[in-house]
Amino acid sequence: MTVYLLILVITIMVLGLVVLCSSLRVVRQFERGVVFRLGKVRDGVQGPGLAVIAPVVDRLHKVNMQIVTMPIPAQEGITRDNVTVKVDAVVYFRVTDPVRALVDVQNYEYAIGQVAQASLRSIIGKSELDDLLSNRERLNQGLELMIDSPALGWGVHIDRVEIKDVALPESMKRSMSRQAEAERERRSRVITAEGELQASEKLAQAAGMMTAQPAALQLRLLQTMVEVAAEKNSTVVLPFPVELLRFLERSTPPEPSTGASPEAGSTPATALTTEVITERISPGVAAPEDVPAVAQPPSPEANGETRTAAGHG
Secondary structure (H helix, E strand, O other), rough: OOOOOOHHHHHHHHHHHHHHHHHHEEEEEEEEEEEEEEOOEOOOOOOOOOEOOOOOOEEEEEEEOOOOEEEEEEEEEOOOOOOEEEEEEEEEEEEOOOOHHHOOOOOOOHHHHHHHHHHHHHHHHHHOOHHHHEEEEEEEEHHHHHHHHHHHHHEEEEEEEEEEEOOHHHHHHHHHEEEEEEHHHHHHHHHHHHHHHHHHHHHHHHHHHHHHHHHHHHHHHHHHEEEEEEEEOOOOOOOHHHHHHHHHHHOOOOOOOOOOOHHHHOOOOOOOHHHHHHHOOOOOOOOOOOOOOOOOOOHHHHHOOOHHHHOOO
């Protein structure tokens, strides 16, 4: 009899320990516990620490309150300027109301993923290719608002949405590469032209100063000769001084005009006498008829006689 009583006591103690262990739950710091008693949510949310529940009638569900990182698969769509692209993104969210996250939606993570994919396709259709490539901040904000609107009813808050990558067709990549190359070539030509314009302006100013000061031109000539001599060339070409040409031009008298009066006793510079023309032709050959005979200028003696006769007259 005593043995049976001892076995019964031991069995009761074991059952008590089992029931006690099943009624105790540990909730970690980043979790919150929601207790369902006979299928109904019990008031209050279990905080971190040790939670005691009824062994048979209560069920404890833990909800992670950390920020969850969910990648969105690449979605293919056509932009507003008719370019086919593939865009993937990532969503950062966290649960703010554990009760609504468990009661109002069957699987809040799956629901967030589906809404994110649909919103991403909608953003692709409303945007242009340039916006997807260079204006992602505004698109991220619009995508965050589109996902956050239904998520608030599920007790979930969207912290951030980022577009990760935009996959373009190969033909579009080649076109954009050619466009970028042409743009860089245009900028290079514009910069070169601006540099040449500034250099020409400075050269014009230097030429004006050298024209006002001839000594500066001589100094520049000497400097050029020094630079040429530094190259160890075997031949040095010295330019003719411009000042000497100007001096000769000023000192040379003007040529006589062709309409001068015969009283001046001058003849055209290009006139040739018959003797000179005869000497140019072979000896003993008469001068050709087409060569005009030019009268010789009167000798000084004839001029004297003419003047004396005129005086007597």
